[in-house]
Amino acid sequence: MTQPEHSLPDAAYLVLASRVAPALDGGFAVAVPSRVTQLAAAGARHPVLLTVDAADPATHAQWRDELVARGLLPDAAAWRNLFDDAIADPSWLRSAAQQGADAPAAHEQGAADPQRDYRQIRDAAARPLIELPVIENDPAWHLTDAPVVVHAAEGGPEADRVLAGFRGLYRAWLGHVIAELRRDDPQRVVVVICESRQVGELLVDWDDPNVRLVHTVHNSHLPAPYDDPAAALAPPWQRWLEHVHAYDAVLWPTQAQLDDVADRFGVDEGFRVVPSPIDLGPEPGSPRAGARVVMVGRLADQKRVDRAVDAFARVHAAVPEATLDIYGDGPLRERLQQQIDEQKLADVVHLRGAVDPAARDAAFEAATLMLVSAAFEGQGLSIAEALARGLPVVSFDAKYGPREVIGQGGVLVPRGDVDALADAVIAMLRDPERAAALARAAREAARRFAPGAVRPALVEALTAALRHPSRRA
Numbered sequence: 001m002t003q004p005e006h007s008l009p010d011a012a013y014l015v016l017a018s019r020v021a022p023a024l025d026g027g028f029a030v031a032v033p034s035r036v037t038q039l040a041a042a043g044a045r046h047p048v049l050l051t052v053d054a055a056d057p058a059t060h061a062q063w064r065d066e067l068v069a070r071g072l073l074p075d076a077a078a079w080r081n082l083f084d085d086a087i088a089d090p091s092w093l094r095s096a097a098q099q100g101a102d103a104p105a106a107h108e109q110g111a112a113d114p115q116r117d118y119r120q121i122r123d124a125a126a127r128p129l130i131e132l133p134v135i136e137n138d139p140a141w142h143l144t145d146a147p148v149v150v151h152a153a154e155g156g157p158e159a160d161r162v163l164a165g166f167r168g169l170y171r172a173w174l175g176h177v178i179a180e181l182r183r184d185d186p187q188r189v190v191v192v193i194c195e196s197r198q199v200g201e202l203l204v205d206w207d208d209p210n211v212r213l214v215h216t217v218h219n220s221h222l223p224a225p226y227d228d229p230a231a232a233l234a235p236p237w238q239r240w241l242e243h244v245h246a247y248d249a250v251l252w253p254t255q256a257q258l259d260d261v262a263d264r265f266g267v268d269e270g271f272r273v274v275p276s277p278i279d280l281g282p283e284p285g286s287p288r289a290g291a292r293v294v295m296v297g298r299l300a301d302q303k304r305v306d307r308a309v310d311a312f313a314r315v316h317a318a319v320p321e322a323t324l325d326i327y328g329d330g331p332l333r334e335r336l337q338q339q340i341d342e343q344k345l346a347d348v349v350h351l352r353g354a355v356d357p358a359a360r361d362a363a364f365e366a367a368t369l370m371l372v373s374a375a376f377e378g379q380g381l382s383i384a385e386a387l388a389r390g391l392p393v394v395s396f397d398a399k400y401g402p403r404e405v406i407g408q409g410g411v412l413v414p415r416g417d418v419d420a421l422a423d424a425v426i427a428m429l430r431d432p433e434r435a436a437a438l439a440r441a442a443r444e445a446a447r448r449f450a451p452g453a454v455r456p457a458l459v460e461a462l463t464a465a466l467r468h469p470s471r472r473a
Contacts, residue, residue: 006456007043009466011189011212012181015039016174018196019053022066023354026298026328027381028218031276032195033072035216035458038277038451040074042459049073050177052082052170052199054121054132060084070357071279082173086130087123090153093130096172097150097161111162112149127154133165139236142166142198167202174203178211191462193251197240204243209473212248212465216274219378220257220399226376227399227415229260241265246472248465251458253379257400270471272461275379275405277451281361284390284443291322291429294367294391296360296382297374299330299351306332306339307396307418308373313343314422319429322348324371327363329354364389368435369410369428373421377401388446392438394424405449409442 015035022029032049039047051060064079073079086093112118112131121130131149135141147162148169163169174192182188193214194200200215220226221237233241244250244265251274252258258271293312297303305326312324326336326349333351340349355363364370370386372395377383380401383393393410395402396417403412411428413420428435447453 006459008039008459009463011044011191011466012178013039013044013047013191013193013462014050014177015047015193015195016050016052016199017194018051018199019055020049020051020067021053021055021063022070027276027379028195029067030072030381031218031379033067034277034451035193035195036078037072037074038455038458040078041451042455047074047078049079050082050174051079052166052173054083054119055081057081057084057087080177082170083121083130085173085176086121090123090129090150092176093150093172094153094158094161096168096175097163098158111147113146116146118149127151130169140239142202170199170202171206178208189466191466194247197236200247201240201243204246205472207470207472209470212462212470213246213472214249214251214462214465215244215247216251217253217257217378220376221261222376222399224375225416229264244268245270248468248471249461251461254400254404256404257378270461270465272457272464274457274461275384275449275454276381277454278381278384278388278446278449280388280446280450284439285365288366288368288391288435288439289432290368291319292367293322293324293369293371293425293429294363294386295324295326295328295371295373296363296386297328297372299326299328299332299336301332302375302377303328304373304375304396305336307416307421308371309336309339309343309345309349311371311373311418311422311425312349313345314419315425315429316345316348318422318426322425322429324349325352325363325367326350327352327355327360360385361389364391367391369394369425371421371425372396372402374398374402375415380405384446384449387442388449390439390443392428392435392442394421394428396421405445407441407445407448409438409445411438 017032020029020032036047036049060081067073117134118131120128123129128151133146145165149162151160152158178190189210191212195216223231223234245268249270253275255273315322364386370391370393376398383405387409393406396415397412398415411424413424
């Protein structure tokens with residue numbers, strides 16, 4: 001039987017991430033579960049999102065239910081978490097610890113590292129189950145063998161044992177999940193799409209011949225000032241990119257980033273451009289009037305909201321009725337509010353905080369344009385979402401997403417040029433006809449990111465990976 005067009009080959013499909021928290025993880029918490037929905041739409045049978053964060057089961061249930069309600073996950077069964085599984089049935093965990101194949105010799109009797117603090121995970125009866133080492137201020141925390149303690153069953157004959165760091169813990173769980181998938185077919189092929197660089201780094205030597213390991217990229221790999229493809233990379237990115245050819249496929253958000261990596265680390269037939277999809281929503285209404293500018297994103301260094309506030313001081317002086325609503329939260333909120341107050345913009349620039357998708361869409365509908373001042377982006381999911389609502393975008397020409405995503409639906413200015421950013425906003429607010437034309441082009445630009453438009457690239461990339469043997473076997 002031939003494979004239907006844009007339909008996935010028969011295999012088990014897993015999407016693996018660190019944490020997917022709707023209120024905390026911004027566009028990542030949209031892109032990752034959307035991958036599961038895309039897989040299901042492409043014919044995958046029961047694809048599942050796997051997460052390894054150590055929040056409690058009630059918190060995971062809240063996040064899961066929100067993602068299902070928003071249509072980002074097919075159903076509640078499409079979510080599993082390592083610690084939820086361990087609490088529900090710790091037999092697989094204790095079995096892995098008892099085998100002790102990965103246990104550091106110095107800790108093979110279940111001892112914690114006396115030099116470290118530990119975080120305790122309790123079972124359903126509130127008994128100690130797992131002790132996780134607390135590794136602070138170390139970007140390579142996931143690579144250490146600091147022992148993870150697995151407590152024995154109460155009253156059982158076994159002693160407490162350990163696993164070799166988070167690598168041992170994560171691999172034990174993945175082995176358990178895959179064994180379940182292969183219960184009726186020991187040779188079943190499993191595709192694991194890894195969405196988190198630190199987790200993916202732990203799996204780069206996974207030599208199961210019937211596993212295809214696919215990695216995605218969500219952000220720019222470049223260091224400050226984020227525009228030099230030849231610059232010395234930060235150790236986490238350098239380490240990951242040195243092994244980038246070990247993955248059976250790598251899914252990049254933009255062609256420009258793929259090209260930069262290929263130029264530096266080598267061309268790879270497994271490199272594919274597969275952007276994250278968005279919900280196009282209904283056709284936008286009539287062209288917007290007024291001078292309402294909107295921003296959406298975390299209040300963090302990457303987004304450089306301070307540059308947007310500086311630009312808006314000039315915008316307000318030229319167009320007094322202009323207002324700026326900034327949606328999102330983050331560590332820089334207090335500093336930004338101080339900047340707004342010092343520039344006497346409190347009446348026109350408002351930090352609106354985090355909002356749900358319905359409120360965000362309402363803000364898009366009411367706005368005249370969207371402002372983007374980020375120092376760097378991967379794809380820039382909120383940009384595509386704004387374009388889908390017919391909202392023109394004014395943005396710094398930052399690597400990588402804005403140029404490829406905005407297309408003809410907005411205006412790019414030199415990265416970091418605050419005066420040019422202000423001038424572009426002023427020009428659009430003063431020219432309603434041009435703004436209306438850009439709004440029409442914005443909707444057309446967004447169609448490239450509709451689920452049906454993105455799905456063929458995803459199917460092609462995974463199909464190609466399945467046609468070849470595992471690169472790590």
